[in-house]
Amino acid sequence: MGNLDGKVVVITGAAQGLGEADARILTERGARVVMTDINDERGEAVAKDIGADYRHQDVSDEDSWDELMSHINARYDRLDVLVNNAGIAVIANIESTTTQQWSQTLNIHLNGTFFGCQRAVQLMKKDQQGGSIINMSSVVALQGYADYIAYAAAKGAIRSMTKSIAKIYPGSISTPMVHAALAHSAGIDFEAAQDPEALRLQLGIGEPNDVAHMVAFLASDEAKHINAAEFVVDNGMSSVVRT
Secondary structure, X not given: OOOOOOOEEEEEXXXXXXXXXXXXXXXXXXXXXXXXXXXXXXXXXXXXXXXXXXXXXXXXXXXXXXXXXXXXXXXXXXXXXXXXXXXXXXXXXXXXXXXXXXXHHHHHHHHHHHHHHHHHHHHHOHHHOOOEEEXXXXXXXXXXXXXXXXXXXXXXXXXXXXXXXXXXXXXXXXXXXXXXXXXXXXXXOOOOOOOHHHHHHHHOOEOHHHHHHHXXXXXXXXXXXXXXXXXXXXXXXXXXXXX
């Protein structure tokens, strides 16, 4: 099968975008994947297509993590990998961001990641088997982004909170979230483009699998000696000086 044979992997926000790509790649490599999301229709369809387990979960709900870990423990008796991927991106700057938008963004990104790490560690320590936790931050944690103030703050907090946990910084990747950002900031409509793939290449935007392959590596035993590391998958975006 692959280098993830038999590993039990939980991926949050797995119904589409980066989470879906992670689920597909890890399943192909032999992992037993548990997908979670609030988009049940899409999530269940993807899970059925790849042979994964799907669970409804709002990651900002602390109780949902206890329920998920109870399910994992009862069905699989172990947890090898957690990918904290779920998130939202509200388009608003410091002046236009509402308190509700700010709180919702931090609850999903920051609290959700905290709850996930805390619960996963408890299950991973069972029988001293250990495991891998992969937290998705963003290049905005390295650079900032005026029109995504809440998202940038949440991702920066994830970076600081998880300095002792391996993490990935995706740059511009072709997902619904990035498409919406490009439409807002640059008037680029991927849905209306005659050749979306040519447009993606022209803009230097990556594919979800570019990040998923990094996730697959970090989830494997080949990465067992990697800890407290940061991985930037952004085609050099964060190395460019912004003016």
